Amino acid sequence: MNTDSKSYQKYAKKHAPKSPIFRDCVCAFLVGGLICTFAEGLYHLYLFWKLPEDTVKILVPCTLIFLAAFFTGIGIFDDIARFAGAGTLVPITGFANAMASPAIDDKSEGLVMGVGAKMFTIAGPVIVYGVLTSVLYGVVYWIWGLFL
Amino acid sequence: MELLLDLLKAFLIGGLFCVVAQILIDKTALTPARILVLYVSLGVVLTAVGLYAPLVEFAGCGATTPLTGFGYSLAGGVKKAVDEKGLIGALTGGLTGTAGGIAAAIVFGYTFALIFRSHPKK
Numbered sequence: 063m064n065t066d067s068k069s070y071q072k073y074a075k076k077h078a079p080k081s082p083i084f085r086d087c088v089c090a091f092l093v094g095g096l097i098c099t100f101a102e103g104l105y106h107l108y109l110f111w112k113l114p115e116d117t118v119k120i121l122v123p124c125t126l127i128f129l130a131a132f133f134t135g136i137g138i139f140d141d142i143a144r145f146a147g148a149g150t151l152v153p154i155t156g157f158a159n160a161m162a163s164p165a166i167d168d169k170s171e172g173l174v175m176g177v178g179a180k181m182f183t184i185a186g187p188v189i190v191y192g193v194l195t196s197v198l199y200g201v202v203y204w205i206w207g208l209f210l
Numbered sequence: 211m212e213l214l215l216d217l218l219k220a221f222l223i224g225g226l227f228c229v230v231a232q233i234l235i236d237k238t239a240l241t242p243a244r245i246l247v248l249y250v251s252l253g254v255v256l257t258a259v260g261l262y263a264p265l266v267e268f269a270g271c272g273a274t275t276p277l278t279g280f281g282y283s284l285a286g287g288v289k290k291a292v293d294e295k296g297l298i299g300a301l302t303g304g305l306t307g308t309a310g311g312i313a314a315a316i317v318f319g320y321t322f323a324l325i326f327r328s329h330p331k332k
Binding site: 086090092093094095096097098099102105106123126127128137147152161162166167177184185187189192193199200201202204207 | 213216217218219220221222223224225226227228229231232233234235236237242243245246247249250251253254255257258269270271272274275276277279280281284285287288289291292296297299300301303304305308310311312314315316318319320321322323324325326327328329
């Protein structure tokens with residue numbers, strides 16, 4: 063084997079382990095992208111079934127939420143999420159999993175303080191900050207409208 | 211052919227949203243919960259300044275499926291309600307726009323919590 067320094071560097075670079083962040087990003091991109099592709103496919107399918115567009119816009123995320131909650135229930139979601147990282151977290155599937163997973167895990171604490179309360183451990187903050195920002199936007203938008 | 215292009219656009223934009231979040235998780239101390247909060251708020255802000263609607267127009271479910279799309283629904287609901295009912299719409303519009311998703315997550319989460327039992331964490 064040729065061992066002069068240039069070709070050695072080339073050799074070393076080729077065989078060095080790829081940084082985990084690169085691998086993480088590829089997994090997140092592929093899985094996240096596929097979930098969105100699936101959603102887009104559903105969108106076209108529901109339209110093809112002659113459902114009104116307003117209904118389809120609600121039905122598509124609801125279908126994803128149903129599937130994510132189901133896969134959480136049968137225990138597959140965690141396996142996919144470990145591989146996909148942000149790929150399953152960022153789509154609406156992550157929100158559904160964040161509600162279903164603690165609801166299932168903390169069932170032993172009862173139907174009220176277990177299932178009912180723990181469901182909102184992560185979903186709660188998401189709704190709180192989402193609503194806060196949107197109300198702020200609504201007020202600004204209303205004031206803006208007064209001057210137009 | 212148009213269908214394939216729509217699917218490809220959804221794949222690319224949806225995937226990119228996930229890559230940004232993955233980099234944030236790997237490079238900063240942000241927990242997944244903080245990422246979700248950040249994404250929802252960012253979705254509202256981007257919709258408010260008029261950047262998100264064109265993205266939804268371009269990528270369809272590639273833009274509405276990531277949690278920024280949840281923010282887009284919140285902001286869209288607020289805008290519509292303020293247009294129709296005035297200032298009170300700022301309070302009613304957001305949750306109206308996202309009611310379907312939130313109710314679905316509650317109903318399905320609850321139902322599957324009754325049916326399935328906890329899996330040991332690996």
